Amino acid sequence: xxxxxxxxxxxxxxxxxxxxxxxxxxxxxxxxxxxxxxxxxxxxxxxxxxxxxxxxxxxxxxxxxxxxxxxxxxxxxxxxxxxxxxxxxxxxxxxxxxxxxxxxxxxxxxxxxxxxxxxxxxxxxxxxxxxxxxxxxxxxxxxxxxxxxxxxxxxxxxxxxxxxxxxxxxxxxxxxxxxxxxxxxxxxxxxxxxxxxxxxxxxxxxxxxxxxxxxxxxxxxxxxxxxxxxxxxxxxxxxxxxxxxxxxxxxxxxxxxxxxxxxxxxxxxxxxxxxxxxxxxxxxxxxxxxxxxxxxxxxxxxxxxxxxx
Amino acid sequence: xxxxxxxxxxxxxxxxxxxxxxxxxxxxxxxxxxxxxxxxxxxxxxxxxxxxxx
Numbered sequence: 001x002x003x004x005x006x007x008x009x010x011x012x013x014x015x016x017x018x019x020x021x022x023x024x025x026x027x028x029x030x031x032x033x034x035x036x037x038x039x040x041x042x043x044x045x046x047x048x049x050x051x052x053x054x055x056x057x058x059x060x061x062x063x064x065x066x067x068x069x070x071x072x073x074x075x076x077x078x079x080x081x082x083x084x085x086x087x088x089x090x091x092x093x094x095x096x097x098x099x100x101x102x103x104x105x106x107x108x109x110x111x112x113x114x115x116x117x118x119x120x121x122x123x124x125x126x127x128x129x130x131x132x133x134x135x136x137x138x139x140x141x142x143x144x145x146x147x148x149x150x151x152x153x154x155x156x157x158x159x160x161x162x163x164x165x166x167x168x169x170x171x172x173x174x175x176x177x178x179x180x181x182x183x184x185x186x187x188x189x190x191x192x193x194x195x196x197x198x199x200x201x202x203x204x205x206x207x208x209x210x211x212x213x214x215x216x217x218x219x220x221x222x223x224x225x226x227x228x229x230x231x232x233x234x235x236x237x238x239x240x241x242x243x244x245x246x247x248x249x250x251x252x253x254x255x256x257x258x259x260x261x262x263x264x265x266x267x268x269x270x271x272x273x274x275x276x277x278x279x280x281x282x283x284x285x286x287x288x289x290x291x292x293x294x295x296x297x298x299x300x301x302x303x304x305x306x307x308x309x
Numbered sequence: 310x311x312x313x314x315x316x317x318x319x320x321x322x323x324x325x326x327x328x329x330x331x332x333x334x335x336x337x338x339x340x341x342x343x344x345x346x347x348x349x350x351x352x353x354x355x356x357x358x359x360x361x362x363x
Contacts, residue, residue, distance in 0.1 A: 034353040039345045048352035049359040060359065061348035068347055094339025095348075100332035104325060170358035181360035191355070191362065199361035237324045 009113060009277055013122075016044070016114035019054075021179070026051030030187025041095055043102045044115035045227050047173070049180030051187065058095050059150060059227055060169055060176075065092035067154035067164030080156070087155050099227075103234030107241070111221055111228055112260070112275030117175040118221050122260055124213035133262045134216045138223040139273060145172065146226035168226060170198070174209050177202040217262050222273065232272030242276055244269045245288040255280035255289065265289075 020042045023033040033054055041058040048056045066087060102110055111118055125131075145168065153167035169176050181199060185192045212219040221228050235241075246266060255265035258279040263269065265280045269289070281289040339345075357363060 032353060032355060038352045039349050041348075047356075047359050049356040056348055056352040060351070060356065064348045064351045065344055090344075090347075092339070092344060093335040093342065094344040097332045097335025097337075097339055100328060101336065104328040104332055166356070166358050169356060170363070173359065176356070176359035177361055180356065184355060184360050191360070194362055196363070198363045202361040234328070237328055239325055239329075 009279075012113050013116075013119035017116035017119060020044075020046050020116065021050055021052035021054065023052045023054050026053075027183065027187075030184055041098060042114075043099065043110040045117050045173075045175045045225060046115075047169075047176040047178075047180040049176065049184065051180075051183050053179070057175075058099055059173070060166055061095045062092045063150055063154045063164075063166035063168060065090060065095065066151060067166060099230055100234070103231045103238060105239050107235040107238035107276050108228060108231040108272075108274060109238075109240060109276035111225075111231060112277035115221075117178070118218055118275075120178075121209075121213040121218045121220060124210060125217055125260075127214045129214050131217075132215050134219065134222070141223050142225055142229040143232075145224055146229040150226045171201070172205065172224070174202070174206040174220060177206045217260050221275070222261050235270060235272050235274055235276075240276060240291065242269055242274065242278070242281070242289060242291055245290075248286050248288050250286060252285065254283045254285060258283040 025031070026033055030051055032049065032051060035054075037054045038048065038056050040055050041061050042055045043058065045059060046053060046055065046057050048060055068090065149168035149172060154164040156164070157167065158164055177199075181202060185195060185199070209220050209224075216222075244266065249266050251266070255269075256263065259265055260277055260279060261273050261275055263271070263273055268274070269280065278289075278291065281287075281291070
């Protein structure tokens with residue numbers, strides 16, 4: 001079957017991966033890009049400590065902003081009340097606003113179309129092997145990770161200098177290990193000599209995840225990614241939506257087999273897990289899946305009110 | 310039936326517009342607060358936590 005949409009998505013993912021990691025000098029020297037572009041975040045998980053990264057990671061940026069609440073004023077931060085006050089004045093509005101804007105426009109489409117780490121998992125899943133769906137209950141884990149490792153621990157687990165630390169980056173992030181840890185350890189012998197148990201832990205997590213990606217579809221996106229957890233609820237309200245004509249469905253299962261996050265497409269097409277990748281649309285023999293019903297309603301509403309979309 | 314769908318779409322669209330406006334407001338406030346400078350400082354140096362150094 002000719003599926004032009006899939007090719008477009010593949011090349012979009014490739015272009016996004018290369019475009020957000022195009023600082024080639026960093027790959028030669030092991031130094032990081034320090035230019036003005038790093039003031040901006042990409043809408044995906046892409047480690048800013050990758051020697052080739054041109055932009056900042058939104059999850060890293062959120063943690064840094066929360067962890068750095070209070071700035072250099074280290075006085076009176078020992079009580080929870082004082083810490084909450086400090087955080088309220090240093091909440092990551094910019095990054096959350098940016099992600100909410102992306103989510104409000106396209107839902108989780110950023111995960112499906114431009115995330116380098118998601119793409120990498122999809123490539124690994126092409127390795128021939130027996131495939132599994134995995135337990136659905138694990139999808140809730142990513143919400144817990146978002147809450148605990150991105151907000152609560154950076155905010156309240158303080159070091160000896162009364163500063164927080166990016167706990168998700170430190171203990172869990174496989175993209176950081178893959179894009180930052182491994183290349184920097186390779187390129188900077190001085191760093192390599194200092195790596196210890198934490199690097200071993202993170203390498204083990206990464207290895208586990210990469211092996212799991214061969215057998216399960218995008219396991220990190222489905223079960224562990226805090227960015228996916230953030231975007232998920234926006235699927236309900238985003239401008240760009242996917243709709244499904246249930247009346248004409250012949251239950252052939254072609255759409256569900258193609259779904260990169262193992263959704264039961266006829267029943268779950270537009271829930272918080274949907275990546276808006278349109279693989280199901282391209283696979284449906286009856287052409288029952290379409291986009292932009294919501295976008296059309298959005299257009300009519302904004303035109304009714306004289307607002308230009 | 311069509312009226313119900315249209316009403317639901319309209320409500321969702323209003324929610325969508327509200328979400329987008331709030332997001333834009335947050336971006337503007339965050340930018341004015343200079344939030345981008347705080348994570349920029351972190352992003353241009355090797356993040357020891359990210360790479361597993363601790």
